[in-house]
Amino acid sequence: MNTTVVTGLPSEAEATLAKESGRQLSLYLSSKEDAQLIRVIDQAGEHEAVQIPTAAYRLLIDILAQMAQGNSVSLIPVHAELTTQEAADMLNVSRPYLVKLLDAGDIPFHKVGTHRRVRYQDLVQYKNRNYTDRLKALEELSAQAQELNMGY
Known part of the structure; x- marks a missing residue:
């Protein structure tokens, strides 16, 4: 089965981080656009702009909200x-x-x-x-x- 599973419940630190990052990401959600532009920065400070579908951006915010509540998250494709x-x-x-x-x-x-x-x-x-x-x-x-x- 092609699923992505986050095993185990998030730690308290992960839940806190998920809550804050989800809140920050939701501030920049533009529902008027088909895609969202985000900037990814690696540990060396290199960065790149990445465009993702708005639906995927919303899903990321939903995942973070579930983790913030201490829930484990699984993604299952509809046709799985x-x-x-x-x-x-x-x-x-x-x-x-x-x-x-x-x-x-x-x-x-x-x-x-x-x-x-x-x-x-x-x-x-x-x-x-x-x-x-x-x-x-x-x-x-x-x-x-x-x-x-x-x-x-």
């Missing part, structure tokens, strides 16, 4: 294919339970040899559908509790 273990980890379920979901047709998959692969997009769609279904059930239970004057 996940192993069953990676998909199970993303859903926070066991791999055997995920395989049952796949075999039941709840999440599309395909096989590479004998191994199942799940597209990241399909996993996100399942996760969103599951969240919506849970929210709907919670609203129905809440409405029933109100009708029965259960004090909720």
Whole structure:
């Protein structure tokens, strides 16, 4: 899988640095432009201007914001294919339970040899559908509790 993973949680010093650098970068974000021009300076003082897409600049600010909150960050391309273990980890379920979901047709998959692969997009769609279904059930239970004057 082509992912970039920052393993482990950021240290307190990294979180503080991420907070400050994210704040500084956000001051220079120009949403009117398709690209942002940044200057990179190396340890020797050499510098070069680099133009990056505005979407990537925003993503960098979002990554820094997550690190500032003490969160670990992973980047997963939308078209990535996940192993069953990676998909199970993303859903926070066991791999055997995920395989049952796949075999039941709840999440599309395909096989590479004998191994199942799940597209990241399909996993996100399942996760969103599951969240919506849970929210709907919670609203129905809440409405029933109100009708029965259960004090909720």
